Amino acid sequence: MIGKIGKQSLYGPLDDPARDAGHAEPPPRVGFFTDTSVCIGCKACEVACKEWNNVPDDGFDLLGMSYDNTGSLGANSWRHVAFVEQRSTSQTPAREPVDLACRRSNCPGRAPVPRAGRSSAG
Amino acid sequence: MGSNMAEAHPVGFQWVVEARNRGARVIHIDPRFTRTSALADTFVALRAGSDIAFLGGVINYILTHEKDFREYVVAYTNASFLVDERYADTEDLGGLFSGFDPNTGTYDQTTWHYETVEPTNPSATAASEHAREHAASDEHGSGGATLEGATEGIAADETLQHPRCVYQILKRHFARYTPEMVERVCGTPKEQFLAVCEAWTQNSGRERTSAVVYSVGWTQHSVGAQYIRTASIIQLLLGNIGRPGGGIMAMRGHASIQGSTDIPTLFNLLPGYLPMPNAASHPDLASYIDGVRANRQKGFWRNADAYTVSLLKEYWGEAATAENDYCFDYLPRLTGDHGTYRTTMDMVDGKVSGYFLLGQNPAVGSAHGRLQRLAMANLDWLVVRDLTMIESATFWMDAPEVETGEIVPEACRTEVFFFPAASHVEKEGTFTQTQRMLQWREKAVDPKGDQRSELWFFYHLGRRLKERLADSTDERDRPVQDLNWTYEIDGDPATGEPSADSVLRAINGYDLTTGGPLDGYSGLKADGTTSCGCWIYSGVYAGGVNQAARRKPGRDQNGYALEWGWVWPYNRRILYNRASADPQGRPWSERKACVWWDAEQGEWTGYDVPDFEKTKPPGYVPPPGAVGPDALRGDDPFVMQADGKGWLFAPNGLVDGPLPTHYEPNESPFRNPMYGQRANPTAKRYPRPDNPVNPAPPVDPQAAGDVPEVFPYVITTSRLTEHHTAGGMSRSLPYLSELQPALTVEVSPQLAAERGLEHLGWAHVITSRTAVEAQVVVTERLRPLRVEGRVVHQIWMPYHWGSVGLVTGDVVNDLFGVTVDPNVLIQESKVATCDIRPGRRPRGEHLLRYVEDYRRRAEGAQQ
Numbered sequence: 007m008i009g010k011i012g013k014q015s016l017y018g019p020l021d022d023p024a025r026d027a028g029h030a031e032p033p034p035r036v037g038f039f040t041d042t043s044v045c046i047g048c049k050a051c052e053v054a055c056k057e058w059n060n061v062p063d064d065g066f067d068l069l070g071m072s073y074d075n076t077g078s079l080g081a082n083s084w085r086h087v088a089f090v091e092q093r094s095t096s097q098t099p100a101r102e103p104v105d106l107a108c109r110r111s112n113c114p115g116r117a118p119v120p121r122a123g124r125s126s127a128g
Numbered sequence: 129m130g131s132n133m134a135e136a137h138p139v140g141f142q143w144v145v146e147a148r149n150r151g152a153r154v155i156h157i158d159p160r161f162t163r164t165s166a167l168a169d170t171f172v173a174l175r176a177g178s179d180i181a182f183l184g185g186v187i188n189y190i191l192t193h194e195k196d197f198r199e200y201v202v203a204y205t206n207a208s209f210l211v212d213e214r215y216a217d218t219e220d221l222g223g224l225f226s227g228f229d230p231n232t233g234t235y236d237q238t239t240w241h242y243e244t245v246e247p248t249n250p251s252a253t254a255a256s257e258h259a260r261e262h263a264a265s266d267e268h269g270s271g272g273a274t275l276e277g278a279t280e281g282i283a284a285d286e287t288l289q290h291p292r293c294v295y296q297i298l299k300r301h302f303a304r305y306t307p308e309m310v311e312r313v314c315g316t317p318k319e320q321f322l323a324v325c326e327a328w329t330q331n332s333g334r335e336r337t338s339a340v341v342y343s344v345g346w347t348q349h350s351v352g353a354q355y356i357r358t359a360s361i362i363q364l365l366l367g368n369i370g371r372p373g374g375g376i377m378a379m380r381g382h383a384s385i386q387g388s389t390d391i392p393t394l395f396n397l398l399p400g401y402l403p404m405p406n407a408a409s410h411p412d413l414a415s416y417i418d419g420v421r422a423n424r425q426k427g428f429w430r431n432a433d434a435y436t437v438s439l440l441k442e443y444w445g446e447a448a449t450a451e452n453d454y455c456f457d458y459l460p461r462l463t464g465d466h467g468t469y470r471t472t473m474d475m476v477d478g479k480v481s482g483y484f485l486l487g488q489n490p491a492v493g494s495a496h497g498r499l500q501r502l503a504m505a506n507l508d509w510l511v512v513r514d515l516t517m518i519e520s521a522t523f524w525m526d527a528p529e530v531e532t533g534e535i536v537p538e539a540c541r542t543e544v545f546f547f548p549a550a551s552h553v554e555k556e557g558t559f560t561q562t563q564r565m566l567q568w569r570e571k572a573v574d575p576k577g578d579q580r581s582e583l584w585f586f587y588h589l590g591r592r593l594k595e596r597l598a599d600s601t602d603e604r605d606r607p608v609q610d611l612n613w614t615y616e617i618d619g620d621p622a623t624g625e626p627s628a629d630s631v632l633r634a635i636n637g638y639d640l641t642t643g644g645p646l647d648g649y650s651g652l653k654a655d656g657t658t659s660c661g662c663w664i665y666s667g668v669y670a671g672g673v674n675q676a677a678r679r680k681p682g683r684d685q686n687g688y689a690l691e692w693g694w695v696w697p698y699n700r701r702i703l704y705n706r707a708s709a710d711p712q713g714r715p716w717s718e719r720k721a722c723v724w725w726d727a728e729q730g731e732w733t734g735y736d737v738p739d740f741e742k743t744k745p746p747g748y749v750p751p752p753g754a755v756g757p758d759a760l761r762g763d764d765p766f767v768m769q770a771d772g773k774g775w776l777f778a779p780n781g782l783v784d785g786p787l788p789t790h791y792e793p794n795e796s797p798f799r800n801p802m803y804g805q806r807a808n809p810t811a812k813r814y815p816r817p818d819n820p821v822n823p824a825p826p827v828d829p830q831a832a833g834d835v836p837e838v839f840p841y842v843i844t845t846s847r848l849t850e851h852h853t854a855g856g857m858s859r860s861l862p863y864l865s866e867l868q869p870a871l872t873v874e875v876s877p878q879l880a881a882e883r884g885l886e887h888l889g890w891a892h893v894i895t896s897r898t899a900v901e902a903q904v905v906v907t908e909r910l911r912p913l914r915v916e917g918r919v920v921h922q923i924w925m926p927y928h929w930g931s932v933g934l935v936t937g938d939v940v941n942d943l944f945g946v947t948v949d950p951n952v953l954i955q956e957s958k959v960a961t962c963d964i965r966p967g968r969r970p971r972g973e974h975l976l977r978y979v980e981d982y983r984r985r986a987e988g989a990q991q
Binding site for chain 1: 134135142145146163850864865869870872887903908935
């Protein structure tokens with residue numbers, strides 16, 4: 007087990023998380039391309055993730071946190087587009103960092119791969 | 129401007145972001161900070177309903193500093209043309225143009241004409257009450273207004289000095305739109321406004337171009353058409369029309385709305401923007417054609433006879449002959465305003481017995497939802513075709529009016545027929561997007577159960593009607609009996625799916641002498657030897673190939689991607705692109721080259737398909753007596769216009785004035801800071817007890833009620849990216865519903881303090897129509913503005929909610945009344961006045977009394 011500590015830390019590259027988690031013959035890993043430089047915060051990626059993985063909705067709760075009603079990652083929310091509203095004189099307040107729950111999950115469709123160009127979700 | 133493109137058109141907005149990543153500057157001008165603003169370089173806030181003041185200020189800046197693209201302006205616009213000496217401007221008449229009749233609220237447009245052109249305005253000769261009852265497009269169609277005599281040369285001063293030339297009139301008209309006035313009217317600080325002017329003018333000219341994007345936010349105003357006109361004037365002055373990277377992009381309401389105006393679902397248009405005939409003025413085909421176009425005018429619109437006859441041949445096939453006017457008499461005629469809202473009121477009044485709703489949810493999506501529901505509750509029958517049981521199918525049992533006792537489910541007389549519709553992945557066909565591009569769509573899966581395509585529904589409905597009427601001897605059934613209703617059917621003729629491909633071929637048109645497909649509209653004839661379902665779409669099946677289905681990847685062709693889909697007309701990607709070259713036919717600059725004249729080959733060529741007669745040289749001067757396309761000079765780029773020029777000044781065609789003028793919204797907390805005339809004098813209002821209006825401030829600034837106390841705030845609405853219009857396609861889906869689960873109302877922290885509103889607490893918004901409740905979101909995305917020396921608060925709400933679905937809420941469009949733009953009869957639902965109070969709204973009959981009390985107090989305060 008000692009040898010696994012480095013591999014299962016919460017940062018750094020993950021070479022083969024599905025096998026690490028005990029799956030004998032997992033399907034090939036596929037990526038979720040996210041280009042935050044063109045992201046408008048439409049959350050289509052959250053929907054695509056749920057559609058692909060057949061994850062149920064997480065309840066209809068208004069959170070009052072900007073456009074964000076997902077709130078946080080959880081059992082039924084594996085992607086989360088957060089909105090950070092900033093006051094700024096240059097008037098560029100919103101940024102949308104994308105959180106993912108799947109970095110360590112058994113999901114085969116996981117692992118953000120930063121890439122130039124549009125995201126696969128359009 | 130007037131667009132939240134990132135949220136409402138996210139797929140298109142990716143290209144804006146890409147352009148920005150490559151150095152383009154994005155400026156977002158809007159009442160509220162949105163996800164579009166977040167990705168713009170500059171956000172500029174303005175008061176909802178003040179856009180003409182802002183854009184008029186830009187025009188004034190351009191003209192004052194002579195920043196216009198002079199060579200372009202002189203050669204390609206009507207800047208040099210002289211206007212009738214009887215013309216009087218808003219500068220002379222306190223906000224009105226010459227020809228206004230206060231009794232009818234209409235203009236006699238005779239004095240707006242060019243000096244040497246004969247007036248052809250119908251309202252100049254007919255009773256102006258007639259004009260009152262029509263939208264401008266009934267009269268003019270896509271070619272715009274007619275100009276009898278435009279071929280004979282129009283008196284002009286190319287030095288632009290003559291006091292009556294369009295350029296000087298423009299200068300005078302916009303002289304008072306100073307940066308100080310913009311600040312006073314729009315609430316936009318002068319420095320910020322000037323920064324926009326500088327950015328826009330610096331990024332225009334030979335080497336650079338700028339584009340304007342607008343959406344529904346611009347159209348839903350009592351002066352909506354003039355908003356777009358103002359932007360057009362700027363883009364023409366700066367040389368940004370007909371050139372790559374320029375133009376004015378209209379983001380449509382949803383997929384293929386462009387298609388549904390090209391082949392219209394509008395009461396006043398036939399396919400290809402041909403006007404619907406009028407009962408009084410079009411007794412036969414000849415009089416109709418004469419009304420559509422003048423004889424001695426330039427351009428392709430002059431051939432409207434060929435387009436019309438070919439359409440009639442498509443409708444009635446062999447039954448349409450020269451002897452019977454090609455069955456012109458079979459077409460229905462307009463007898464007045466038959467627009468959506470007039471029809472709704474006629475339903476309330478018991479004049480309409482049946483109604484079809486196809487992909488439309490007026491109980492939520494149309495202005496004055498309450499009026500819509502009461503109207504639908506007074507029908508004999510209602511057909512609803514949609515994906516789910518929308519509010520317009522269930523209003524009789526769950527409308528807010530059931531709670532107030534105004535609709536009693538047991539007594540509601542309307543019989544509702546609900547037909548489940550196939551979705552876009554369950555049928556084939558084309559979408560036409562905002563660039564006028566037709567893209568063919570394959571069917572991915574078969575529709576389930578009883579779900580059927582619109583094509584199936586209408587084909588079989590028509591087939592059954594024809595069968596039912598086959599033996600009729602009643603003359604009125606002839607149009608149905610003779611209808612050309614022959615499409616290929618997949619499978620059983622009685623139940624099979626009609627071939628969308630065969631419909632597209634009929635739209636493209638046939639040469640009836642050979643039976644082959646036409647290659648484009650220049651092949652259409654007025655002698656009955658061609659048929660064509662929509663003349664501007666002719667060519668979509670050129671060479672017998674479905675051009676809309678072409679999908680050559682972008683990397684295998686130039687940036688115009690001419691082999692991806694098909695764009696009307698003639699696959700031209702940039703309309704009027706002759707203007708991308710100078711009068712001699714050379715690109716204005718290498719950087720902005722698009723099409724040009726190749727002297728060696730003797731033809732126009734370039735990256736795009738030239739929007740010009742291919743072999744007409746730049747220096748061409750037509751012979752005397754030429755008409756139509758033959759009368760176009762080699763440097764007349766605006767080939768559809770009656771004079772071949774871009775119109776800075778509209779000498780005919782707009783019913784509310786030849787130039788845009790800032791009028792206050794029909795409901796505004798302010799008098800007009802610019803003119804004595806407060807609101808659009810020609811706006812169509814429907815004064816009746818069920819369409820109440822929040823009162824305007826008194827004309828006298830000293831009078832009581834100058835600062836409105838009952839309805840002090842401005843409300844505007846728009847969309848969230850997570851939901852789709854009236855919600856029928858999104859509130860039924862859990863993944864979308866959870867992303868925006870509740871109706872909210874956004875207010876600034878200052879307004880929240882003023883009215884005691886708490887973040888996530890309840891509040892209700894009140895107008896003369898009703899009150900709706902929502903949860904409060906306090907956000908700095910909305911900022912109070914300083915207008916006319918005092919602070920004005922703006923409130924924003926999304927309009928996606930209704931009574932059915934996974935997430936429900938009050939109908940925001942219930943807040944708006946019905947006042948419409950006189951040119952196009954679109955309602956003013958992007959701005960109104962209101963009040964907001966903490967807590968939930970009263971229920972049941974208490975709601976009616978509560979709103980009535982508001983109305984009484986508002987009227988009392990103004991007296």
